[in-house]
Amino acid sequence: xxxxxxxxxxxxxxxxxxxxxxxxxxxxxxxxxxxxxxxxxxxxxxxxxxxxxxxxxxxxxxxxxxxxxxxxxxxxxxxxxxxxxxxxxxxxxxxxxxxxxxxxxxxxxxxxxxxxxxxxxxxxxxxxxxxxxxxxxxxxxxxxxxxxxxxxxxxxxxxxxxxxxxxxxxxxxxxxxxxxxxxxxxxxxxxxxxxxxxxxxxxxxxxxxxxxxxxxxxxxxxxx
Ligand code: ADE
Numbered sequence: 001x002x003x004x005x006x007x008x009x010x011x012x013x014x015x016x017x018x019x020x021x022x023x024x025x026x027x028x029x030x031x032x033x034x035x036x037x038x039x040x041x042x043x044x045x046x047x048x049x050x051x052x053x054x055x056x057x058x059x060x061x062x063x064x065x066x067x068x069x070x071x072x073x074x075x076x077x078x079x080x081x082x083x084x085x086x087x088x089x090x091x092x093x094x095x096x097x098x099x100x101x102x103x104x105x106x107x108x109x110x111x112x113x114x115x116x117x118x119x120x121x122x123x124x125x126x127x128x129x130x131x132x133x134x135x136x137x138x139x140x141x142x143x144x145x146x147x148x149x150x151x152x153x154x155x156x157x158x159x160x161x162x163x164x165x166x167x168x169x170x171x172x173x174x175x176x177x178x179x180x181x182x183x184x185x186x187x188x189x190x191x192x193x194x195x196x197x198x199x200x201x202x203x204x205x206x207x208x209x210x211x212x213x214x215x216x217x218x219x220x221x222x223x224x
Contacts, residue, residue, distance in 0.1 A: 001104060001155055002032045002078070003148060006070050007111040008049060008062075009141050010035040016145040025158045033148070036074075041066035050114055059115030067110065067121050074108060083108045083127045086140030086147070087116060090129030093147060095170035097130070101147075102154035109147065111140030173222045177210035 005013060016022060017033050025031045039047035042065070050060040071083065081104040091097070101107065110117070110126070122129070132143040152158060154165050169176040180191040194206045215222055 001030070001102070001152075002034070002106045004034045004036060004074050004080075004106075004108045005111065005144055005148075006036045006038055006067065006108065007139075007141055007144070008038045008113050009111075009139060010037050012139075012141040013145055016149065021153050021158060022149060025152050025155065028157065030155050030157050031152050036070050038062070038066050038070060041069040041073075053115060057115075060113075061115050062113055062117040062121070064118040064120050064124075067117065067125070071108060071110075071125050078106055080106045080108050083110065083125050084147070085110045085112065085117070085122060085126040085129045086131075086143040087112050087129050088131050088134070088136050090131040092134070093130055093132050093150065095150075095168070098147075098150040098154055101151045109140075109144045111144050113139040170222075173215075174211040175214045175219055175222070177207040177214065 007013060013035060017026060022031075022033075026033060038049045042049050042063075048063075049066050050062050053059065053061045074080070082101070084107060086109060110121070130143070130147060132146050137143060159165055165171065167176060180195060184191045184196060192206070194203060197203070
């Protein structure tokens with residue numbers, strides 16, 4: 001999978017890709033992530049990429065021209081499955097969307113800033129608008145990092161068996177069952193006997209029951 005991220009703040013996106021699973025996915029060659037600084041695509045003085053909104057109102061708006069130049073350049077090099085815009089008024093990210101996106105080959109992610117982008121960018125270039133939740137961030141970069149993390153870990157080969165995504169919370173619309181590790185007793189708090197029994201069919205059944213009960217208690221909306 002190839003991900004091209006268009007941003008005015010590439011430095012904000014360096015560390016998420018420099019550690020842990022996303023770093024390993026890049027090193028294994030399973031994903032390529034390319035940052036594009038929007039300021040490299042403007043002819044204006046001071047590398048200006050934003051301007052006041054027509055009609056008045058507080059806040060700057062990212063201009064269409066540098067975004068057009070960047071996206072058109074990328075599209076002239078390869079086909080893209082989706083051009084995603086990170087915005088609080090997009091579809092809210094969930095595990096099902098992440099599963100679908102993990103199957104794509106080439107994706108562009110545009111990070112909004114200030115008051116957002118000129119609406120004509122959304123009308124002309126964007127195929128999908130994604131929010132990471134009902135709150136407003138200063139820009140789309142951290143949302144893009146979260147989206148990439150959720151998607152990249154699902155690409156076949158990124159996680160090994162021990163960390164398999166198949167048992168994650170939200171797969172099958174259930175929360176994950178509780179997990180325990182050594183010691184089997186700590187300050188009088190015991191690990192459930194069943195997990196120490198070695199009876200794997202029974203353990204599996206217990207985990208399924210726990211996942212169901214936890215979901216009913218904490219997130220009944222998932223069961224609807
Ligand atoms: N940009 C600003 N707020 C955002 C959000 N909640 N999700 C995605 N991108 C954003």
